[in-house]
Amino acid sequence: HSLTPVLGQIDMLGALNIAFLPFLFVFFASEFFSTMGTTLAVGGEAGLLDEEGNMPHINRPFMVDSIAAAVGPWLGIPAATALIESSAAAEAGGKTGLTALSAAVMFLLMLLFTPVALMIPKEATAPALILIGLNMFSGLRKVDLANFTDGLPVLMMVMITLIANSFGTGIAGGLLFYVVIKTIAGKWREIPIGLWILAIPLVYYFATLVKH
Template structure:
């Protein structure tokens, strides 16, 4: 192990995922959560979870509140379903505990295998389109329309123009392979917003805000409801698929597999599960292993020292709360669009010529942005998979677990909506 290489790799990973420190407060702030508290919680739980990965799993992967998971938390559970954010935090707590149990008992694989591969490969891209839609909406690039539901917003002035400038700037940095392109794009767009009157500068450094407004704010009133079950399962599905996809994908590219397996896989899952559980207590949405860890691995990171370095960077970032909280929605819009692009890659693994696989996958994918709901996309995708394969004479592809899930999901729509 080369210590210098591992440290540089850890810093590289941080630079490619530090955008979460700006994006997460903006997303969670949309539902009334204290943005300052969210920033502090995001930095602390990212540091804590990544330290577990470094010291327990000894792998070069970093963790933070997951993109897609935070969008589901804010825009599906709270905005569309109408629940308070304390309900969503309770769901994250339950999901975290369930994730720990599933990991410890090895039932995790049974859950993952219960979802058809084509649907699993559609979930990430669907979330990507959903996140991009949210970014464009929050950035003023698209707007509501009574005639067509959505339309192009004002992009010649105001937030819409700044979002377009930011997208061009960030995209150019990305194409030029500039290290930390997303973070630099956010900061550059924020600076451009100053003369436009769209950025309110609050300073560079200072003490991090208290997490008291959001910590331990649980609501157990609806624990035994169908809605809670659906929300917990959705968090669990997204969390597990994100994590296993990242771990396997990055490890494969880096040549880190041992006998075809990710080393210390169970410990890596436990880092994610424990991070999610502790994070919910601090007021965070669910934690995920970040695919941006691939940037550090590409720099030669192979051990827990890489993750440890990234964790230290998150700790240092705590003192820059005023800077990150000055970032407007238009500056995070480009990152949401680009992260949406990053999440499209699993489409390549869907057999588009086999309509028994591709049609349900497409339904799952397209319904997420169009219904403004990740959970509806997943549930209807699974329902359509079972129904289409059942009627298409391909019953052998269906498992008893699939039938059970479909009955539960149909009952949910019939009696709850």
């Protein structure tokens, strides 16, 4: 199939129509939280997080991901973004950009074997994804599950991710549930001001998902 019918076919002015605002926000929120979750998860697996669990220079992977997400559709391909499957490389010891470049070269070479790759059923890759998921669950050991105001939002995050089949939606739901459960428990003072501000667009995000 040729990419000519879709290559560069982007209507920027049309996308600015206010009627498309809910859809644009859904795409943005999903992309943002997926990238944040993937970056922190892979960074944690690679041992790149600091003592407080923050990712140094996190703006760099966000910059790369935002450029890829913008350029991908212009080339007529699905949205290019960071995927949690990247944790497999971190688990194998990859910590630098050389790991990403090696994976990119392998993907490029696979274009020559696309017909063969299409013959492989999706079920054949399931075991690898299951192992990646089990490896991610190891991070739950760091959660204070005895404190229900901290433990319940994490469990809710996992449940929403499984139900919605979206890493970003799961994180967004967990953060919103964290605000709700802390408020109900009378611990609203423990909620950072930034999370209070973030809760407003998150409510809009889920309202948009339900509406559409």
